Amino acid sequence: MKYFDNIKGKLVLAIIVVILIVGIAGYTKISMDRKTILLSNKIEEKVLRLVELATVKYNYTNIVEYEDKVQLSGISVPFTNKKFIVKYSGYIKAGIDLSTIEVNVKNKDAVEIKMAKPQIFENVIPEEEVYFYDEKDSIFNKLSFKDLYVVLIQEKEKMKEEVIQKGILNDAEKNGTDIITSLLEGMGFKNIVITFK
Template identity: 35%
Template sequence: MAKDKKIHINQTFKNIIIIIVIAVVFFFVGKVWPSGEDPTVMTSDLLSQQIQSISELATVEYNYTNMGKFENQATFYGWKVPFTTKSFIISYDGKIKAGIDMSVVEVKISGKTIHVKVPQAKILSHEIDEKSIEVFDETKNIFNQISITDYNQFAIDQKDKMESNVKEKGLLKEAQEKAQSTIETFVKSLDLKDEYKIEITELQ
C-alpha cells in the first residue's frame, strides 16, 4: 500500500514538472512571437513610400461660385473703333485644390528622430464646372463678334484672378499646415517598434 502511494506521489510530481516546463516554453514563445501583428521596423525608404500615399489627405479643396464680365473693343492703330464693343457676363462654379507635392518629400531617420522635409504648398489643380456656366447680357455686334477664343481667354484670366484671390486669403498657408499635420498624425498612428520624435521642416 505504501509502495502504491509512493508511486502516485512520484507521478503527481512528474506531472507538476511537465506543467511547469510547458508553461515556461509558452512564455518564451510568447516573447519571440507575440500575439497580433509585429510592430513595424521602420526605415527611411519605407516611411517615405507610406507618406507619399497620403497625398489626397494632405490637400485643401476650395469650392467657389464666381461671376465675371468680359468686354472688348476693336482698335485701329491704338484708337478704339466706335460701335465695336462686345461683352458678356458669365457665372460659373470652380474648384481649386492646394497642397504639397508628396513625391518630393524627403524622409530620414536618425536615431530616434524622424526628419521630414516637405516642399512649399502650391495650387495643384483648378477646374471650372462646364455644366455650371451661364452666360448673361451677351452682345450681338456684327463688327466685332464674340468668338470661342474670347470665352477661352476669359476663362484663363478668371482662373488667374481666383488663384490670386485665394492665395491672398491664405489658402496655401492652410494647405501647408494641413499637409504637415497630416504627415505627423500619420507617422504617430503607425505601429512602430520604437518611439520617435518627428521634426518637419520646409525644403529650401
C-alpha cells in the same frame, strides 16, 4: 366672260394644289431637323502616377461682365459693341508633392521629415458650371468662343493669385503637417520634426 372663267379655273387649280401639298405634308409629318456631326479623335493618351497629397480645396463662384468695343480717340464706334455676362464656379486644390519627401528615422521614437513647400495642384472651372447671360454682339464685332476662353483663363489666374494671397499654401502646409504627424504618431513615433524646404 371666257377670260374670267379661265382665271377662276386657274385659281381653283392653285388652291387645290396648295391644299394637296399641305395635306401631304401634314399626313407624312414632314419636318426639318438640324443634323449635328461630332468627330472625335484621340490624339494622345497617358496614364500618370500621381504622388500628391491634396490638403486644401477652395471652391468659388464668380460673375464677370465682359464688354468689348472699338474706340477712336476715346469715342465709341457705332455697331462695334459686344458683351456678355458669365457666371462660373470652380475649385483650386493645393497640397504636398510626396515624391519630394526625405525621411530620416533617428530611433524608434524620433523621425525627421523634409519635403518641398506646398503648391497648387489643380485650378479647374468645369464646363458644366459655366452659364451665359445677356449675350449681345454687333455687325462688325461678333462674339466668339475665343472671347469666353480668354475671359476664363484670365479669371483662373486671378483666382489663383487671390487664394495664394489669402494663404491657401499656408493652410495646405498646416493641414499637411497635421495629417503626416497623425500618421507617424499612429506608427508609434513621439518626437516628430517636419520641415519644408
